[in-house]
Amino acid sequence: DTEVTQTPKHLVMGMTNKKSLKCEQHMGHRAMYWYKQKAKKPPELMFVYSYEKLSINESVPSRFSPECPNSSLLNLHLHALQPEDSALYLCASSQVGVPVKETQYFGPGTRLLVL
Amino acid sequence: DQQVKQNSPSLSVQEGRISILNCDYTNSMFDYFLWYKKYPAEGPTFLISISSIKDKNEDGRFTVFLNKSAKHLSLHIVPSQPGDSAVYFCAARQIQGAQKLVFGQGTRLTINP
Numbered sequence: 590d591t592e593v594t595q596t597p598k599h600l601v602m603g604m605t606n607k608k609s610l611k612c613e614q615h616m617g618h619r620a621m622y623w624y625k626q627k628a629k630k631p632p633e634l635m636f637v638y639s640y641e642k643l644s645i646n647e648s649v650p651s652r653f654s655p656e657c658p659n660s661s662l663l664n665l666h667l668h669a670l671q672p673e674d675s676a677l678y679l680c681a682s683s684q685v686g687v688p689v690k691e692t693q694y695f696g697p698g699t700r701l702l703v704l
Numbered sequence: 705d706q707q708v709k710q711n712s713p714s715l716s717v718q719e720g721r722i723s724i725l726n727c728d729y730t731n732s733m734f735d736y737f738l739w740y741k742k743y744p745a746e747g748p749t750f751l752i753s754i755s756s757i758k759d760k761n762e763d764g765r766f767t768v769f770l771n772k773s774a775k776h777l778s779l780h781i782v783p784s785q786p787g788d789s790a791v792y793f794c795a796a797r798q799i800q801g802a803q804k805l806v807f808g809q810g811t812r813l814t815i816n817p
Contacts, residue, residue: 593747620803631793631807632748645803679747683803692738693805695747 592616593696595680601702604670610699612663612680619686620644621663622693623655624679632679638663639685670703677701707731708796710808718816723781725811727794730775734796734806739768739779742791742810751792752779784815 593614602608612621620639624632637645638657652674654666663680677700681693709728717723727737735756740748754761754768754777761768767780781788794808 595747622803629810631809633807634804637803639803681747685803691803692750692753694750695740697745697747700745 593680593682593694595678595696595699597699598697599700599702601704602667602670603704604672606670607666607668609667610665610678610680610701612665612682612696613661614682614694614696615661616682616694617660618682618684618694619660620683620691621657622681622683623653623663623665624681624695626677626679626698636665667701670701672703675701675703706809707734708794708806708808710792710794710811712811713809714812714814716814716816717784719786720783723779723784723788723813723815725779725781725792725794725813727777727779727808728775729777729796731796731798731806732775733798736797737768737770737777738795738797738805739766740793740795740807741788742793748793781813784813786815786817789813789815 596611623635626632635649636655641657652669656664677698679698680696683691683693738753739751742748752763752766770777791810791812793810795805797805
């Protein structure tokens with residue numbers, strides 16, 4: 590089973606709203622990732638959690654706040670977003686510790702529209 | 705600075721023929737490469753990978769070739785099937801710092817019946 594689930598599938602929010610994206614995996618992976626993908630562009634890494642600790646933050650604006658409550662769950666809290674933040678937000682997970690086995694498996698994404 | 709490049713935005717192939725997707729990289733520190741396939745409104749699906757200690761890896765209809773001296777890799781799909789129509793992303797990472805995956809721009813493959 591290589592399933593990563595994400596909710597919601599679609600989200601529309603205003604610039605003053607607060608919302609959260611959720612990601613879950615039950616593969617026993619100890620690394621989880623958030624990516625942002627704009628239309629016709631490749632996924633861009635935002636954050637990496639390794640053993641529930643934030644290990645990489647790719648200089649993402651503070652209006653995006655990640656959280657990893659446990660090894661299976663990853664959240665992305667959104668506040669005061671801009672219209673240019675509209676994109677597909679992808680979650681991924683992977684094993685940690687054996688580099689050639691650290692293939693990242695992606696969820697279906699949340700399509701976010703900021704009005 | 706685009707470290708992973710897929711210079712063909714699109715490719716059209718007849719069903720049953722071979723599809724060849726190409727990828728170039730500039731960072732000589734990359735030593736592990738992956739191909740992902742993406743359908744619209746879905747997340748990328750892992751297809752096949754190759755370590756820099758190899759020059760070929762095969763899995764069913766999919767074969768990835770790596771030419772380290774040219775910093776070039778390619779994905780061969782044979783025979784091509786209509787269900788292969790998707791966007792294909794090449795990705796690369798360093799074994800050290802393996803969590804940071806760098807993607808190419810993607811190639812849209814269309815398989816014609």
